[in-house]
Amino acid sequence: GSADGLALPRSPSFATAHRAPRKGVNVSEEGPRAAALADSPSSDRDPNDVNVNDDDRKRLLLPATALLSLSLVSLAALAQILPGPPIDATGPPPFWGTAPLGLLSPSVSCGPYAPSLVLRDASSACVCIAGATFFVGAITRPAGTGRIDPRDSRKVIHTLSAPLFIVLWPLFSDAYGARAFASVVPALNALRLYLAGTGGGDDGDRSSSSESELARAISRSGDARESLGGPFIYVMVLLFSTLFFWRDSPVGVVSLATMACGDGLADLVGRRLGSSNRWFFNRSKSMAGSAAFVAGSFVASFGLISWLTRTGAMDALGLSSFELAGRLLAIAVVCAGVELIPVGDDNYSVPISAAFLSAFLLS
Numbered sequence: 001g002s003a004d005g006l007a008l009p010r011s012p013s014f015a016t017a018h019r020a021p022r023k024g025v026n027v028s029e030e031g032p033r034a035a036a037l038a039d040s041p042s043s044d045r046d047p048n049d050v051n052v053n054d055d056d057r058k059r060l061l062l063p064a065t066a067l068l069s070l071s072l073v074s075l076a077a078l079a080q081i082l083p084g085p086p087i088d089a090t091g092p093p094p095f096w097g098t099a100p101l102g103l104l105s106p107s108v109s110c111g112p113y114a115p116s117l118v119l120r121d122a123s124s125a126c127v128c129i130a131g132a133t134f135f136v137g138a139i140t141r142p143a144g145t146g147r148i149d150p151r152d153s154r155k156v157i158h159t160l161s162a163p164l165f166i167v168l169w170p171l172f173s174d175a176y177g178a179r180a181f182a183s184v185v186p187a188l189n190a191l192r193l194y195l196a197g198t199g200g201g202d203d204g205d206r207s208s209s210s211e212s213e214l215a216r217a218i219s220r221s222g223d224a225r226e227s228l229g230g231p232f233i234y235v236m237v238l239l240f241s242t243l244f245f246w247r248d249s250p251v252g253v254v255s256l257a258t259m260a261c262g263d264g265l266a267d268l269v270g271r272r273l274g275s276s277n278r279w280f281f282n283r284s285k286s287m288a289g290s291a292a293f294v295a296g297s298f299v300a301s302f303g304l305i306s307w308l309t310r311t312g313a314m315d316a317l318g319l320s321s322f323e324l325a326g327r328l329l330a331i332a333v334v335c336a337g338v339e340l341i342p343v344g345d346d347n348y349s350v351p352i353s354a355a356f357l358s359a360f361l362l363s
């Protein structure tokens with residue numbers, strides 16, 4: 001087995017050190033690790049066993065982490081450490097009422113977390129985990145075989161992941177602690193990106209593990225470590241918003257919709273239609289991209305808020321559809337402007353701006 005474990009970054013020599021020595025080549029040319037393997041009493045063992053064990057461990061790590069985290073959250077709910085459904089709540093908790101300690105001491109009084117609700121929330125989290133695995137796999141596999149350009153697969157995943165997750169939020173119960181179950185979904189994907197970013201891709205590792213496939217599908221340069229940049233920030237924003245805003249207020253929903261659909265469509269459309277209409281102050285971005293940003297952000301925010309209020313997952317906002325549309329359009333336009341500022345990463349500048357604007361305009 002490998003003493004490197006799962007979490008250590010692979011240096012370019014990692015793959016070489018784990019490959020079988022080439023026929024007719026002195027083992028010393030293969031590096032000290034391979035030489036040590038060849039010199040060891042078990043040198044008749046196939047050195048590829050190291051990869052097999054490593055891959056086996058990797059394959060088990062995500063399901064084992066999912067099982068462990070869902071069991072721990074379920075136990076916390078059954079032990080009534082997590083609050084159950086709010087009692088006599090007349091409206092959503094005030095802004096920041098749920099954060100940062102709101103999960104454990106919510107601003108509204110809550111009833112017990114009944115076992116049936118625990119079962120419902122654990123099952124809903126499983127559905128989302130399976131959905132995320134299926135969805136990401138459906139995009140990364142064709143990208144791995146070159147049928148989709150990695151830039152497009154990255155942005156399709158970027159555009160659809162957060163909205164699809166939010167569409168499934170009504171599956172969860174109205175228990176206050178349901179957000180802890182839902183948070184397991186982005187947390188697991190953060191771990192998956194970490195494994196993808198530290199587990200190879202730029203070092204000649206053509207492994208078909210789903211993490212390597214993911215790293216290749218979302219890398220623009222071919223460097224697997226890109227998974228630890230924008231994609232990791234995206235998933236952390238999703239985790240933060242699920243845990244602290246959840247579906248109690250439109251703040252989290254609007255910031256996620258803007259980050260996902262606004263920024264994602266700006267790239268997908270801008271790269272195709274933007275070459276002739278670049279902004280004069282930022283030649284790398286286009287008016288077509290910004291128009292797609294506004295349209296994507298507005299439609300996703302309006303659609304997701306309507307979906308959540310219609311299913312009863314979110315309390316009505318007390319605004320007419322016309323008022324809501326006007327305010328969401330204003331948020332989308334300002335955030336499209338923020339996306340044009342060439343400072344920082346728009347995976348946090350855009351959702352933070354959208355959160356402040358929607359706290360002001362919608363809460």
Ligand SMILES: C/C(=C\COP(=O)(O)O)CCC[C@H](C)CCC[C@H](C)CCCC(C)C
Nearest residue numbers: 131132135158161164165186189230231234
């Ligand atoms: C590729 C991503 C961001 C890149 O941003 P940028 O730097 O190009 O601006 C997003 C990565 C998303 C991640 C791989 C998967 C996230 C899944 C999500 C937590 C749950 C989706 C559930 C649903 C049911 C499909």
Ligand SMILES: Nc1ccn([C@@H]2O[C@H](COP(=O)(O)OP(=O)(O)O)[C@@H](O)[C@H]2O)c(=O)n1
Nearest residue numbers: 263266267270271274284285286289290346
């Ligand atoms: N407002 C925008 C945003 C992006 N784009 C296009 O999308 C490409 C990538 O945009 P970006 O630098 O914001 O990419 P990310 O850092 O968000 O992945 C740009 O080079 C443009 O071709 C655009 O045309 N207009």
